[in-house]
Amino acid sequence: MIRHKLFGLRVSTLTLACLVALPGIAMADEAREQALEQRINDLEKQLQNLAAEIRAQREAAPPAAPALPAGKLPIQLTTLTPGSPAGTTVKIGGFIKADFMATKAHDGQLADAAVGRILYVPGQTPVGGDSSDVDYDAHAKFSRFNIGIDNVSESGDKAGAFLEMDFFGNALGNQTSTNTYGVTVRHAYAYWNNWLAGQTWSNFMDTAALPDSVDFIGPTDGVIFVRQAQIRYTTGGFSASLENPETTVIPNGGGGAAASDRGAVPDLTLRYGWKGNWGSFGIGALFRSLDIDRAATSSAAAISDSEGGYAFTVGGKWNLGSNDDLRYQVTAGDGMSRYIGLGVTGDAALSADGNLDAIGGFAGYLAWRHVFSSQLRMNLIYARSQYDNPIDLTGTAVNESVQSFRANIFYSPMPKLDVGIELMRAKRELESGVDGSLTRLQFTTKYSF
Structure with missing residues (x-):
């Protein structure tokens, strides 16, 4: 218990x-x-x-950019053209160029408003007169700006456009006060894969062979120099184009060449080029229809005629080492003057009965470039063109030949900034044997962006 x-x-x-x-x-x-x-x-x-x-x-x-292959630049992360397809890129460029020149005509005088006062125009070198005093001119009208639009689609198609303008238009002011000039179109074209349509350098021209010069063009006497509207097809090194036709005609008995904007056939150009470590080389051909069609007037009968024109060119750049190169071009044909030297003579002469006679000739230049250092370089340039005018139609007061020699030196104190000085001696000779020469000392500053 x-x-x-x-x-x-x-x-x-x-x-x-x-x-x-x-x-x-x-x-x-x-x-x-x-x-x-x-x-x-x-x-x-x-x-x-x-x-x-x-x-x-x-x-x-912003989101990180995707990895890119070696050597490739990144595309823009945000488009500047919201109305364009995705992946469109924009490039803005150009330069500011100021020119200062002292010119002496030894056999006459350049007119006050002559284009030859602001750049070298071979056909305006005075002949057969008394020596002029030295004329000083300064301007910045060759400054330019451009914008390029490019796009690559997902399927690999390439398309884009390019627009460039300078200030080489007619004067809107005067040298007394404003020195104002109009904006002019240099290039305006669009492209799609192998096709290009719009205004740009003629396909007959080899821009890669142009030498470095203080003057706007440089080897003007013997160089192909034309910008015009065209349709061009390019594949590899080959290109072909149909370009705007224009015929310059010397009146019967002589006088200045007049433009004839007639004809239904565009100028045809063909070009093939090669490039390598040795430099570049290209050949080109030009085929034209020279046309005139004028209605009868009270003092002249109607005129209507066509004549074939052609030209062939070779040229390029030959690298002589790391510091030297030669640039050259040779062109020959009939009815090609409009493409050479800013129109030294006419494409054709007019006979008394209204028929066209194509004017033959040849042109060319040779330039040596030497680089002293990354900041200092020099160029020696010789250019010439000569024509076989039918003097029974043109008379003897037309241009037989033009030529020039120039030496320049450029100093670049920093990238994109050039300071240059150039001495030029030029000569023009008429079929009569009368000639004239021109000396110009030109200084330039140029900042590219």
């Missing part, structure tokens, strides 16, 4: 102890749960803060 009571007492005591301990256990579990919930809340706040920082960084910085 006593044992049972003792056992019951022990059970009761243990039960009482458990009952007393249960609230403490429950309180301890509740504290741990509260601490865990607090840690979870703290972690959620930290995650929210981190997410906010990531969003802010993404909004503040």
Whole structure:
């Protein structure tokens, strides 16, 4: 009996102890749960803060550009042409060029408004007169700016456009006060893969062979120099184009060549070029239809005639080492004068009965370029063209030949900045044997962008 009571007492005591301990256990579990919930809340706040920082960084910085192959420049990340397809890029360029020149005509005088006062025009060299005083001219009208638009589609098709302008337009002011000139279009064309349409350099011209000169053109007497509207197809080194036709005609008996904007056949040009570490070389051909079509007047009968014209050219650049190169071009044909030297003579002469006679000739230049250092270089340039005028139709007062020699030196104190000085001696001779010469010292500054 006593044992049972003792056992019951022990059970009761243990039960009482458990009952007393249960609230403490429950309180301890509740504290741990509260601490865990607090840690979870703290972690959620930290995650929210981190997410906010990531969003802010993404909004503040543009997306990283994709990796590019070695040697490739990155494209623009944001288009400047929102109306264009995705991936369109824009390039803006040009230069500011100022020219200062002192000119002496030894056998006459250049007129005040002559184009030959601002750049060398072979056909304007005065002949058969008295020597003039030195004339000083300065201008910045050959400064230019351009914009290019290019796009490559997902399928690999290439398209784009190019527009370039300078300030060689007619004077809108005068040299007394404003020296204002109009903006003129140099290039304006669009392209799609192998095709080009618009105004740019003639396909007959080799721009890669042009030498470095202070004058606007340089070897003007013997160089092909034409910009005009055309449709061109290019594949590899070969290109062909149909270009705007224009015929210059010397009146019967002589006089200045007059333009005849007639004819239904565009000028056809063909060119093939090669390039390598040795330099470049190209051959070209020009085929033309020379046309005149004038209605009868009270003093002259109607005139309508056509004559074929053609020319062939070779030229390029030959690297003589790391510091020297030769640039050259030779052109010959009939009825090609409009393409040479800013029109030294006419493409054709007009007979008394209204027929055209194409004028033959040849032209060319040779230029040596030497680089002293990355900042200093020099050029020696000789250019000439000569024509076989039918003097029974043109008379003897037309240009037989023009030529010039020039030496220049350029200093580039920093990239894109050129300072140059050039001395030129030029000569023009008529079919009569009368001639004239011109000397010009020209200084230029040019900053490209």
